[in-house]
Amino acid sequence: MNKVIKTIEEAIADINDGAVIGIGGFFAAGVPRTLIQGLIKKGTKDLTICCGSGPLLGAYRELDELVKQKQIRKLIDSYGLFRSATKGSQNPFEQQVRSGEIEFEVYPMGTLAEKYRAAGAGIPAFFTPVGSGSLVEETILTNIGKNRTKKETRTINGQTCILEYALKLDYAFIHAYMGDEEGNLKYRKTARNFNHVMATAASTTIAEVEDLVLPGDIDPDTVHTPGIYVQRVVNVPRICFDITNL
Amino acid sequence: MKKFEGLPREIIALRISKEIEDNSYVNLGIGIPTLVSNWLEGRDVHLQSEIGMLKTGSIAEGDDVDQDLINASCQAVTEIPGSSYFDICESFAMIRGGHVDITVMGAFQVNEEGDFASWMNPSRGLDGVGNVGGSMDLAVGAKKLFIAMEHVTNKGEPKLVSKLTYPATAKKKVQKIFTDLAVIEVTPKGLVLREIYPGLTPEDIQSVTEPELIIAPDLKDIEL
Numbered sequence: 001m002n003k004v005i006k007t008i009e010e011a012i013a014d015i016n017d018g019a020v021i022g023i024g025g026f027f028a029a030g031v032p033r034t035l036i037q038g039l040i041k042k043g044t045k046d047l048t049i050c051c052g053s054g055p056l057l058g059a060y061r062e063l064d065e066l067v068k069q070k071q072i073r074k075l076i077d078s079y080g081l082f083r084s085a086t087k088g089s090q091n092p093f094e095q096q097v098r099s100g101e102i103e104f105e106v107y108p109m110g111t112l113a114e115k116y117r118a119a120g121a122g123i124p125a126f127f128t129p130v131g132s133g134s135l136v137e138e139t140i141l142t143n144i145g146k147n148r149t150k151k152e153t154r155t156i157n158g159q160t161c162i163l164e165y166a167l168k169l170d171y172a173f174i175h176a177y178m179g180d181e182e183g184n185l186k187y188r189k190t191a192r193n194f195n196h197v198m199a200t201a202a203s204t205t206i207a208e209v210e211d212l213v214l215p216g217d218i219d220p221d222t223v224h225t226p227g228i229y230v231q232r233v234v235n236v237p238r239i240c241f242d243i244t245n246l
Numbered sequence: 247m248k249k250f251e252g253l254p255r256e257i258i259a260l261r262i263s264k265e266i267e268d269n270s271y272v273n274l275g276i277g278i279p280t281l282v283s284n285w286l287e288g289r290d291v292h293l294q295s296e297i298g299m300l301k302t303g304s305i306a307e308g309d310d311v312d313q314d315l316i317n318a319s320c321q322a323v324t325e326i327p328g329s330s331y332f333d334i335c336e337s338f339a340m341i342r343g344g345h346v347d348i349t350v351m352g353a354f355q356v357n358e359e360g361d362f363a364s365w366m367n368p369s370r371g372l373d374g375v376g377n378v379g380g381s382m383d384l385a386v387g388a389k390k391l392f393i394a395m396e397h398v399t400n401k402g403e404p405k406l407v408s409k410l411t412y413p414a415t416a417k418k419k420v421q422k423i424f425t426d427l428a429v430i431e432v433t434p435k436g437l438v439l440r441e442i443y444p445g446l447t448p449e450d451i452q453s454v455t456e457p458e459l460i461i462a463p464d465l466k467d468i469e470l
Contacts, residue, residue, distance in 0.1 A: 026297045026334070027320040028313055052334060053297070053379065058320075079379040083276070085370045098372065106375045109296065110338030110383035117335045130342060130386045133361070133417035136378070143375050177314070189331055190297045191314040196333045224333070241313045 003183045003233045004212065008038035011206050011234045015039070015171060018073075020048040022116065022198040024174040025055030030191030032175040032208050034236040036062045039173075043069060050169055051077040052116070052194030053109055056093075058241065067092045072102050076167070078109035097143050106141040111164055113197055118166035120200025120229070127154060127161035137162055172202035176225070179209030180216075183230030184223045192224060199229040208236040248454050249402045252426030252443045253468065258394055260285045261441075261468055262424050265392065266348055271300070273341065273384055275351035275364075276319045278394040282350060292328075294346050296380040298337045301329040318380065341380065342387040349388035351381060353395050353420075354412045355405050358457040360420040360432040362393055363412035376413075385416035397425035398454050406430070406437065408456045427451055429468060436460050441468040 005011040012035065015021070021039075025031030036059055039047075049056070049072055056063040057080065066072050075093075082088040089095075096102040107115065108130045118126055131137055132153070137160065139148035152163040174195040176185035185207055187195055199205040207225075212235040253261070255278050263285035266272055273294045274282050283293060283304065293302040295317040302317055303324035311322040340346060353364040362385075366376030385391060398404055406423065423430045428451050429441035439448055439459045444467045452459050 026318075027316065029297065029316050030314065053318075079377045081372070081375075081377050083377070085367065088370070094372070097375070104375050106378055108378050108382040109334075109380040110342055113334040113338050128342070130383045132386075134365075134382060134414045135374075136382060141375055141378070143373060145374070148374065187331075188314040189312065189325070190295070190299050190316055192331060192333050193298050194334050197335050 002181045003231060004181050005232050005234050008034055008234055011035070011232050012038050012042060015042070015044055017044055018046045019044065020050065020170045022050040022169040022172040022202055023055050024052070024172065024193065024195035024198045025058060026053045026190070026193035027055070028058035028241045030175050030187060030193050030195050031055040031058045032173040033059050033062060033239050034208050035173040035206060039071070040065045040069065043071065045071050046073045047071055048074045048076070050167060051075065051080065052112055053077070054079045056080065057082065063093055067096055067102070074103040074105065076105045076107070076112070078107055078112050080104060080106070100144060103142055103144045103147065108136060113194065115164055115167035116194070116197045116201040119168040120197065123166060125163055125165045127156060127163055129159045129161050131162055132160040167201065169198070169202035170204065172198040172205040174199050174205060174207050176207055176209045178211040178213060178218060179207055179233050180213050180218055181233065182215050183207065183227030183233055184218050185209065185225040185230060186218055186222060187224050196225045199225050204231045205229055206232040206234065208234050210236065210238045249398060250427055250443070250446060250450060250454065252397065256281055256284070257470065258424055258426055260470060261429065262350060262392060262394055264469065265422070266291055270347040271345065272348045272350070273346050275381070275384070277352035279350035279352060280319055280321070294340060296337050296341060296384070298332050298334055299329065301326055303329065338380070338383055341383050344387050344389060346387060346389070348390045348392065349384045350392045350394055351384065353393045353405070355407050355410050356393050356420055356423055357407055357410055358432065358437045359418055361410055361414050361417040362420050363410045364415045366413050368412060381415050385419045388419065390421050391419045393420050393423045395423070395425055397427040404454055404456045406455045406457060427454070430459070438462050439465060441466055443468055
């Protein structure tokens with residue numbers, strides 16, 4: 001089963017306007033930048049981009065391009081705004097959130113991780129105490145007032161718990177340090193973060209890998225993401241990041 | 247609005263480090279909490295970073311910087327003997343599941359019930375959204391939750407308030423508050439002033455604190 005696609009263009013060719021795309025990575029670590037650059041080149045519009053913890057603050061140049069080309073309709077994240085309010089106010093993404101051109105939906109990080117996990121694991125929804133006593137308990141957190149849907153809650157063992165739904169993705173873009181032709185993946189250090197769970201949550205997972213190897217080259221005991229979750233593998237060069245820009 | 251000279255941020259972090267027992271697993275948030283790690287070197291304390299790492303080493307410099315090795319504040323860090331990596335779901339299972347002994351976070355405001363606000367500054371003008379990050383997960387799962395912050399805002403307004411005017415991160419979770427001026431414990435009876443910046447009086451602290459403080463019978467100078 002050879003899942004290798006030669007170019008980024010081919011790997012993302014079937015992504016249409018309106019797609020729901022998950023992007024792995026946590027700030028600067030493990031962000032599938034080459035795939036995002038492909039999406040910019042392709043110009044696909046009306047996208048719902050689902051993140052975990054600010055991969056587009058890490059890939060800020062790519063975010064600027066996506067925003068400039070008005071490709072994003074909605075962004076879901078736990079930490080998607082620049083830490084500095086001053087920097088943020090000049091940031092094109094934040095400006096489009098302010099104007100309502102882009103919808104920005106926010107969840108606690110662990111809840112978001114679990115929403116992807118649930119989607120990948122066949123659990124339609126789950127109850128969590130995280131966010132009880134905060135605005136998260138009341139409605140979906142979004143800049144678009146009319147989309148602040150009420151949340152369901154239930155008291156479990158005396159604790160208020162919030163019903164959160166699985167978040168299913170059409171595509172997941174993920175980055176791995178090493179991958180074989182059959183889609184078995186290995187990540188490096190803290191670059192693992194959201195990449196594995198994103199792979200499980202998508203109908204089509206596209207993995208960019210720095211080191212493309214043959215089946216058998218990765219010790220089966222050390223595979224982080226088994227190939228069943230990965231549909232396409234593309235070999236990409238290692239891109240050096242500026243990790244100090246947040 | 248009053249403003250007193252107090253401990254620098256690094257020294258607030260030093261005071262917090264003394265509150266952390268050996269053999270504990272600790273998560274440090276962004277800001278003053280991150281500085282606590284500078285005072286933990288040589289101690290048997292394991293730092294959990296929500297990005298997916300246990301036993302996070304010190305800040306990396308020069309050739310040690312690796313873009314695949316950062317903490318949850320996006321600082322390059324190092325690996326040490328006994329470090330481990332895991333994915334985000336595992337990381338938050340540890341956090342929510344109550345396996346982390348101590349969590350230290352910054353805050354905009356704390357009240358006497360132990361409610362705190364840290365994720366959204368309404369003055370930023372972004373209605374309904376902000377950077378929640380892992381703060382709510384950490385607050386729910388923490389066995390002990392400490393807040394590290396300046397006692398008052400830049401404008402001199404109290405951050406220990408009667409009623410939160412910023413949106414809450416979690417309710418009834420904070421156990422102790424470490425500021426540049428005082429160490430304050432949240433108790434069922436109210437906020438207890440335990441330690442104080444040398445030279446200040448309880449009345450001074452009360453003048454920059456909204457809820458009424460209970461003065462500990464054994465009130466002492468901040469212990470460093």
